[in-house]
Every structure is written in structure tokens, then in C-alpha cells.
Amino acid sequence: MATSHITINDVTLMNTGGPPGTTIPEDSAKAMNLKRRDFIGLKDFSKTELEALLDLAAAMKAGQNTEKYLQDKLLGMLFTVASTRTRISFQVGAQHLGGHAEHYNAADLQLSNRETLKDTAAVMSRFLDAIIVRMYDMSSYGQGRDGLNTIAEHADVPVINALDDKEHPCQVMADILTLKEKFGPDYKQKRVVMSWGYSPRQKSLGVLHSMLVSGSMLGMNLIFAHPKGYDLDEEYLSFARSQLKESGGTLEFTNDLMEAAEGADVIYMKSWKSLTLPKEREEIFKNEIRADWCVSEEHFQRANPGAYYMDCMPFVRGEQVTAGVADGHNSIIYDQAENRLHAQKSIMAAII
Amino acid sequence: MATSHITINDVTLMNTGGPPGTTIPEDSAKAMNLKRRDFIGLKDFSKTELEALLDLAAAMKAGQNTEKYLQDKLLGMLFTVASTRTRISFQVGAQHLGGHAEHYNAADLQLSNRETLKDTAAVMSRFLDAIIVRMYDMSSYGQGRDGLNTIAEHADVPVINALDDKEHPCQVMADILTLKEKFGPDYKQKRVVMSWGYSPRQKSLGVLHSMLVSGSMLGMNLIFAHPKGYDLDEEYLSFARSQLKESGGTLEFTNDLMEAAEGADVIYMKSWKSLTLPKEREEIFKNEIRADWCVSEEHFQRANPGAYYMDCMPFVRGEQVTAGVADGHNSIIYDQAENRLHAQKSIMAAII
Amino acid sequence: MATSHITINDVTLMNTGGPPGTTIPEDSAKAMNLKRRDFIGLKDFSKTELEALLDLAAAMKAGQNTEKYLQDKLLGMLFTVASTRTRISFQVGAQHLGGHAEHYNAADLQLSNRETLKDTAAVMSRFLDAIIVRMYDMSSYGQGRDGLNTIAEHADVPVINALDDKEHPCQVMADILTLKEKFGPDYKQKRVVMSWGYSPRQKSLGVLHSMLVSGSMLGMNLIFAHPKGYDLDEEYLSFARSQLKESGGTLEFTNDLMEAAEGADVIYMKSWKSLTLPKEREEIFKNEIRADWCVSEEHFQRANPGAYYMDCMPFVRGEQVTAGVADGHNSIIYDQAENRLHAQKSIMAAII
Secondary structure, eight states: OOGGGOOOBOOOOOOOOOOTTOSOOHHHHHHOBOTTOOBSOGGGSOHHHHHHHHHHHHHHHTTSOOOOTTTTOEEEEEESSOOSHHHHHHHHHHHHTTOEEEEEEGGGSGGGGTOOHHHHHHHHHHHOSEEEEEOOOTTSTTHHHHHHHHHHHHOSSOEEESOOSSOOHHHHHHHHHHHHHHHGGGGGGSEEEEEEOOOSSOOOSHHHHHHHHHHHHHTOEEEEEOOTTOOOOHHHHHHHHHHHHHHOOEEEEESOHHHHHTTOSEEEEEOOOOSSSOHHHHHHHHHHHGGGGSBOHHHHHHSOTTOEEEEOSOOOBTTTBOHHHHTSTTBOHHHHHHHHHHHHHHHHHHHO | OOGGGOOOOOOOOOOOOOOTTOSSOHHHHHHOOOTTOOBSOGGGSOHHHHHHHHHHHHHHHTTSOOOOTTTTOEEEEEESSOOSHHHHHHHHHHHHTTOEEEEEEGGGSGGGGTOOHHHHHHHHHHHOSEEEEEOOOTTSTTHHHHHHHHHHHHOSSOEEESOOSSOOHHHHHHHHHHHHHHHGGGGGGSEEEEEEOOOSSOOOSHHHHHHHHHHHHHTOEEEEEOOTTOOOOHHHHHHHHHHHHHHOOEEEEESOHHHHHTTOSEEEEEOOOOSSSOHHHHHHHHHHHGGGGSBOHHHHHHSOTTOEEEEOSOOOBTTTBOHHHHTSTTBOHHHHHHHHHHHHHHHHHHHO | OOGGGOOOOOOOOOOOOOOTTOSSOHHHHHHOOOTTOOBSOGGGSOHHHHHHHHHHHHHHHTTSOOOOTTTTOEEEEEESSOOSHHHHHHHHHHHHTTOEEEEEEGGGSGGGGTOOHHHHHHHHHHHOSEEEEEOOOTTSTTHHHHHHHHHHHHOSSOEEESOOSSOOHHHHHHHHHHHHHHHGGGGGGSEEEEEEOOOSSOOOSHHHHHHHHHHHHHTOEEEEEOOTTOOOOHHHHHHHHHHHHHHOOEEEEESOHHHHHTTOSEEEEEOOOOSSSOHHHHHHHHHHHGGGGSBOHHHHHHSOTTOEEEEOSOOOBTTTBOHHHHTSTTBOHHHHHHHHHHHHHHHHHHHO
């Protein structure tokens, strides 16, 4: 459904079902009525809503909330690109909640015969209770989001962004859930470095933008480290700046990963495509600098003791990160992956 | 299962479960014992059976019949070509009825390693409660139906035709359900134009033949409009002619869409491949005439007030129909698509 | 999970639920505690365990055991190659047991973007209750098994081998279940010929090795007939020899199928790749000899009266076997295929 039609009420629709003493703040639960909203971009949500979703995810993970929010609900997953974590966690999560999510490879649909996204969305929403979409082509930044918006406009059911070119909101909800688990309520004070890394592929900026948006709203302490030419989209940068005063968060940017690693509590590695360098130029450039942007033990020597390595995966050892770091005792990448399940169960429960 | 082994009883197997006053005529329900029959071609069914299926579909859509006809039943969907509506509606419908339908891309099966349809069908029917098949290659008309017949012959479970080269019975059951909804019992008197339209692809004649068969049995008033060289298969034409006297239906054929549109209550657009023109000749010819066969506002000016635009989808705006018509207030294409679900639930409930 | 961490207890975990007089021997059921073990290679199981699994499969097939062993369990099927019987029977079986198995085409996963099997397995096991894997590339014998071992090492949940280059344990469990059904407890005395046959494809040795391992443990009477150059892997041959004394089984090898057919009770046809001939050499050689290795009526004239034809399928009539034999009254290939379901339900019930 189109986000433009959405009204946010301050009525509780969900009974979190936790025992007395559950960690879900009364007021954030109260503020969350997300029923029938799309979950495409995090700018459309408030700090209170994001925190309520995180609390519900934590309650689900802890087994405090086992309600079958999706009883008899049927979800469709329209994916144009490969997926491991997202696909499996959505399907497993839907099943946990009493529903079923079916994966459609776009090549198996009439989209491959020039059917429009509009018609696909309108038809799907006659059959399904929600549509989960992964769609992007980094050779044309913005096209994926346009596609999601088209789907949302013509679907009468909630649409969930399972990664487009601009955001990866489900990943970042899982990431913040992971930070809260590891650091407790102090996670906002921790120094979280989001670093660019080399990949031969042209990858989405989704994780970066979603972290920028949610971190700035929640009041986190974020450092983005990337080479020149890899600036984030001004649409998200300006939104983030506008949030800092109220949230108390901080944002830093640097072109030096070694410098960023100083005093870091988290180093989170993610490759992304340059929005400004021409493709051929970027190919050459990123190969020249890749050695400086591979997270290694050296970076963790400069980081705070016990600092964590995060990665939304997939990654290639030796390209973005050394095997020693990725497989070391500081690495929490599989915990991060597992939290996809819990975060997405919360999101599905809230909006569908 | 092979249709040759089928006996039609006049015993009611299904309790339609509707409240007193339900719209299902006692006698049509009584006449319908379709258990374990294949649903491949509509010529194998009687008028009474088709009407009973439509009544059950309507009762299901209205929520008057919510019986779990497929409790614990497992269905397999063997698809060699792309599908959006058919795939999703069968999977959702099976789930609504308490069962589960799994989609198999033929490329993932040993069919891709030269296993025969015979062996595939015999094996599938050892595991599954029904097999839903979409299979055709329009470069060899008739081959798809041969394949379905082979599957039916070697399977011990019902086989459902989810589109072959000759028929699309599930689509047409949904179409007639839609006509009944829009016009009430008078739908048979309405002037329904089935029109050819341009497509660069070579499309199946399934919808046309299934409408020809069922419309002539039910007593509908059908006008087929198509260019010269696009005559339907004589197998279906002669069957249809044989039905008219008893049913009171009418059939007209014209090579002029503008003429057909005069006084139409429905214009239904469908592209199909010529059975007689050689491929290269057809490529040239259909490009020459395409402008005359694109349904536009002009056609609806000649049609009756409130006439509907129907399309089984997918279609490309500007090729078979103008965007104005396809997206206009006369267009009922999404209602048609939705009715795939209800019609197929009825079919699955009846035969499995 | 890695098999190295497994302890075999002599405690019964499964209540087979059969009526008094059920055929499951008390002691074999007692000896079977396979919970959380991988099912990759049959050498890792004892004769008693294999027999208990077969007994449970038979009880399930007979409807004596209908327990929902997989209630709410979610299984993932990671397949890199085509499958008909294996895929469908695992999915249907999981559903029968109250669970759900989702099929992942490896091309749809991030494996296609160079994600490692290690990461894939670690992530999957955070979401799923078991992982079913079909993975091999016969141009590199052993690579498939290495892949399965990697997955098992990094997954915390049981891993099931759904065919690799070295073994096909689920197929062979179904085969022995079939032999027991057809011959009763005397099946071990029957002369079972496992024959090589021609195929243009390079096929796995899995069925041969799994039969070699289990037949030698169970005390069967096996004759392997194959051309020179098609010897089985010494790893399995030496294991098999070590079992014969205790089990009382016999193993014969011959390079003449006509000779092997003399007095046979079963002729089981399976093509496999030579482990020693270079590819180009094998291509020429196997075409030269193929006529001698196509099972025909002539072989069955030499076999015992009522001898059965078995085939794990798929096969091509006229290449490995004549149509007369494959489709004749001695052929039990579809019964064999059906038993995949029952054997795998037993395996899933036991280990998950």
C-alpha cells in the first residue's frame, strides 16, 4: 500500500504478551500502531516506533512473546536478486508466526514477459496478505526504490523492503537489536564504525542509509569511513543531520579506516557502489585502494578492547576482511544474521 | 489420472455448507461428483457440472463455504513456463483449503535430464494428491496437450490444466464467475466479444477454446473477433456448434473489431498465435494489422454503456489495449484475476 | 553438525507407536538413538541402526506409526543439481510429519555470489532444524562430499545427504526397504546384481557405494557388474570387505553383465562415471560398449523366474534398459521411488 495513505495512531494494537517485568516500555508499545503500513524506508518511522519494534523483537527472541500474529496469513516474496539470510529468515519467521511465505523468483513470473510492476502488485494483493520485495540493479541507482514504490502504490496490502538500492531496513533493525544485546542500553554511546570495503560487485547502499537514518533518530554514535567518491546519498545525509539535535546522536565521516578504528566499539564492514564515479573509473580505483579497506587485526588493535566485528554478509575473506577477524572471537556476524529472524518477525507482526 | 477411466455419478459428495438460503441450486450440487477426475479440457464436463463449480466458487468467495476440502492434501505444480496469477492463486487457494501446493520449475526436475513425462507423472502420483500442470510450446501446437494427457495417463491422481496450448479452463471458469458477478443471471444474454490482439510473443489459444466450449454449453452470447488467419481450432469450433441448439447460445465470428464492438457488453482482449500462418509470415502480418486490433476508447464508444473491459493478463499497454481502457473505470481485469482464486478453490475442492 | 561430535546411546528416544504385534524388534528400536546426528555416509551407522530405520519406515508406510515427529520443524533443502524423487519425497515427508521443508535452488542463494559453504551452513543452522543437501560435480570426484562435510562442520543442526558424488544413502535405504517388501526377511539371501549402464552424463557413484556399505553390513548377497575401468572407490570396497565376516554377506565383482544375470533375483541398473578413465577416453569407450550394458529381456531370461528390475531413476529407455524391461511386469521402479518417501520419513524422524 502507498505510504502516503498512512495515518499513525497512538493506539496499541499489539499485546506483547510478556510476563510482568517484561522489558517493553509501556509508552513505546502504546505508540506503535503500524498495522497495514509499508516497511520500505526507515525515515517513515519514528524513534518510538523503531524502539517498539526492537522491543517486540527482543521479546520474541526471549520467548516472552509467542503469539501467532500471522495465523493463516499468506505472504509473497518477490525477489529479483539472490538472497540467503533474508529469504530464509522471512520464510522461517512467517512459519513461526502461524503463516506461510512463498518465494517467487521474478524469472518465474510474468514480469519476465514484460508484465508491469503495477499489474503484478495489484494482482498479488488480491491474493496475499503482504508482499516482501527484494529488487535493485545497481547500474541504475534509484530504480529499485522506484519499483518498490510502484508496488506499494498498487498493492492494497503492506509491502516490506527486503533490500533495494537505497535501504535495507530489515537488516539494520537486526543490527541494532544485536548492538542492544551486546551492549545493553548503553549501545547508543558506543562508537560504531560503518566502513566501506572492496568487492568486485556493485553493491547496494541500503545498509548504510538505513543505519544512517535509524542511528541518527535513535541517538547513536556513528562513524562512516569510506574512500573519497563513496559519499552516501544526500537525501539520507540531510535527514540524518536533521535528527541529531533532538536525538543527541553524533555522526562523523572520515576517509581513513585506520583513523576510524581508533577507540571503536564496533567495526561493521560493508561494500557499496560509488554514486559518483563512472563504472570503469571505479573498477580501477577500488582495486588500487582495496588493501587499505580490508578490516584486519591491525584495526582491532586500535579499537577498544572487546570491540566487535559486524558484517551483514555475504563477504569474501581476504577482500573486505581478513579470515582472522571474520572468524575471530570478536566476530558476531552469525548472531547478527540470526537476529534477522527476530527483527523481521517483529516487523511482520506489527504491520501485517 | 486418465479421463477415460472416469465415471460420472449423480451423487453429491460435497456438502457446500452454506446457510439456509444459499445460492447453490440443490440439483446442480447433486449432479456434481467430480472426485478424482482430471480437469484438463472443458468438453469433458457437462453444463450442470460447470454451473455447480461456479456456484461453489461463488459460495466460497462469499464466505458461505469455508470447508477445508484439502486438509493435509499435498499438490505439486509442474510448470514449464512463467506464471503469476495461476501460480499464486493455486498456492493460496490450496492453503485456504487446508492443503499445500508446491511449485516446481521444470528446470529443477530431472525432466531437464531427459526423464520422461510418463516417469515423472508416475512418480509424482506416488507422493502427491494432485498435479497441476502448465506446459506448452507454441512452436508446436498440440504438444502441450499431449504432454498433459501423458501425465494424466500415468498419474493415479487428478491432473489440473493450468494452461496448455489448447485450453485454459481455470481462467475461463474465473471469467464466467466474473461475468455472473457483474451481470447476475442475465450474463448469458450479454454480448461478450473475445478479441484477438497483437503481441510479439506466440501465445496460447487456451482462453479462446475454453470460452468457446463453456460459453456454447452454458448458452452464452459470444462474438469472436480476429484477423483472417487466426481461426480457432476446428476441434473446438465443431464442439461449440453442436452445443448451441440445446443451450440456446449464439456464436458469431467477425474479422472487424470495430464492428464487433457495436453493442458489446464486454470486450475481452487476448492475443493468440495463428494456427495456419507460417511464423515468418505471421511476424510481418501481425505487425501490419496491430493498430486495428488494439482495444481503445473508440471501441467502447460503440459498445453498450457500462460495457466492461476484460483481459486475462499479462498484457502490454499500447500493444493489445490502450492504457486508458486498461486502467479505466470499465476495466475489471483485477476482479477477473482475483476470481482465479475462487474458481480454482472450487475446482480443487471438487476433484481432489 | 559434525559427525565427530556424535555419541551413540543405547536409549530409545522414539516411541514407534505401533500396535501390539508390530514388526519392530524391541532391541533394534532400543539401540536407535540417532537424534541430532548427520545422515551423510552409511559407514557411520551400525547394522542395528540401519535395521531400526528400515523397521520404522515400514511401520510408517503401513500406517502403524503416524506420529508427527517434525511438528513445527522447518527444514531447508540446499540443492545444486536437479531432482525429482528426492525433492518431492522430502517435502511431502516433512509435511506428513508435521513440518515443512523449503527447497532452495543454490542459484537463488548468495552461494552464487561467492558466499562460502561455511557461512551458508552457519547461517542456515541459526534458522532451520535440519539441512538437506544435494551437491556434486562429477568433473571433480570428492568435491561434493567435501562440501557436505563443510556444511556439517559449521551447522549446529543435522545434515542429510540427498546425493553427493560418493553416496546416496536415502536412495539405498528405500531400495533395501523395497527388497524387504518384495522378498521378506529372506532378502539377504537373494542375488542382487548392481549393474553399470551407459549414460551420456557423468553420474554419481552414490547408489553403488551406499549399497556396498549397507549390503555388506546387513549381510546381503551383492554382485557388482561393470566394465573394466569402472571400479568403485577403494574407500568403500575395503570397508565392505571388512564387514562380510561378521555379517555373513557376500560380494562378487564381474565385468560381464550376461554372466551376472545368471540366477539373479534382482537386476538393478545404474550408470556411473569412471574414477580412472580420462573424460575423453571414457566418452569413446562407453559408447563402444554400451550395447553390452543395456539391460534387456535376454538378461531376464537368464535370471531367476520372477526376478525384479530396479532402477533409481531417472533413466532413458534404450540407453540403460529396454522399454520392455523398464515397463514390464518385473519392473518395480515406481515402488522403489515411492519408498523414498517412507525411508526418508524414518530418517528425518530419527535424526531431527
